[in-house]
Amino acid sequence: MSAATAAPLPIAADGELRVGVLGVGRIGRMHAELLHRQVGGARVSRIHDAYAPAAAAVGTQLGVAVSDSTAALLAADDVDAVAICTSTDTHVELIVAAAQAGKAIFCEKPISLDLAEMDRALAAVEAAGVPFQIGFNRRFDPAHASVRAAVVDGTVGDPQIVRISSRDPEPPPLEYVRHSGGIFLDMTIHDFDMARFVTGSEVVSVSAQGALRIRPEFAEAGDVDTAVVTLQHENGCLTTIDNSRQAAYGYDQRVEVHGSRGMAASEDPRAHTGIVRTAAGEHAPSLPHFFVDRYTVAYLAQWQAFVAALRDGRTPPVTAADGRAPLAIGLAAGRSLRERRPVSLAEIEADAASASGSNGASA
Known part of the structure; x- marks a missing residue:
């Protein structure tokens, strides 16, 4: 079974x-x-x-x-x-x-x-x-899920361009960065999953650029704190992802799909809905500052989906394959950054197959 x-x-x-x-x-x-x-x-x-x-x-x-x-x-x-x-x-x-x-x-x-x-x-x-489920909670955020729904039901037509912004309110400690695998595997990995989720198409090629604009000491860990990644999907769609380790205005997570019939986007929620307008201008509440504040509803929905799948004997909604693909994309992004060239997912898969073969031979 x-x-x-x-x-x-x-x-x-x-x-x-x-x-x-x-x-x-x-x-x-x-x-x-x-x-x-x-x-x-x-x-x-x-x-x-x-x-x-x-x-x-x-x-x-x-x-x-x-x-x-x-x-x-x-x-x-x-x-x-x-x-x-x-x-x-x-x-x-x-x-x-x-x-x-x-x-x-x-x-x-x-x-x-x-x-x-x-x-x-x-x-x-x-x-x-x-049964197995990987914790990509952002799929369960109502706003992000609405973008996927607009693709699945054909409202926006054939996806042509996807834009994803993912910016943290403050950078992690250097010690965390040393062991996390770097920005592409501990942060952008969520965005790689989101790109697959909203387009419904696998990624075939990755091109990444990065810089140290916030924490120069991250160079000690071979990492960057600012990045832009371009993904080419099997269906021809292009996804651009921008990442920053420090957004002074709060936790910023947005997704947009532009398609042949229109566009769909998720915007950042505000801390509350109150707005003050005076002669001096308009004052709106800030963004959530922490990922738990932004995604509590998504974390809860994620668990509800897992429990329901187990009770009904269904495959949990975020599968092993969904856990694997973003890692491969992240590894391709890291190689692209280091070697300053586009990297195909086929290269990464060939390396993994070679490593698995070597491990099997030495076992």
Whole structure:
């Protein structure tokens, strides 16, 4: 049985999906709180974190059991599914272990910074036949989803140009950048997913440029803080993405599709809808400053979709393939930046195939 045709999972007698959360740092804690308090049909049954005090604090806050190891959580009878919210470098092994334990899996992005390693994890998911969803929450934002809907239903016609702006309110610490994989794999990866999502077309070629305009010290990590990426899709559509690590006015996330019949766009929500107008001009509220403020509704909808898919035996809506493609695009963007040339996705796939073959030969 493949993951795409997974049967409905057994759930608790009370009808709730029991989720074990691995990793309760900033993002994991948010997921745990949403799951336990706001997602109908689901609850957190157990948590584990390598930092025991964090696990104890969240366990007490939510009133749930704390497992003393990953293995203990995965072996627990009261865990139907796991949410992997740990650091990226742990994702592959945790996915493999969870798949072998027969648990449904939700994993934060990215699965890995290495395509061959990602393929190893996804092969374990496929072999086990367990449901899997990757955490690209922006697909569930109502405004972004409306842009996709306008493409799917033909309102805007054939997509010709996509523009995506993604700008953070402030840059991350240098230490984070050293281990995150860089701007294309920890930030733009969401935009690569959004480009595929709204166009419905795969990416075949990537061209990237970058600069250090905000934090010159990011050069120590081989990274940039400002970037523009152009994607060429299979259907001929072109996507341009602009990224900045520092938008002084707040968290800026916009998507636009221009097609043969019109255009559709998502604009930034305001902190509230109040406006003040005087002789001096107009004053409007600022943008949200933090990603949680901007995307809480999307995070909640993401979990609701995952739970519904598991209960009904359907494929979760953001699949393993959806997790894989943006990583390949991100790796192509990094190579394009370094080598100052367009890079085809075929190059990246050939490298991954070669790496997988080498690993198999040495095993």
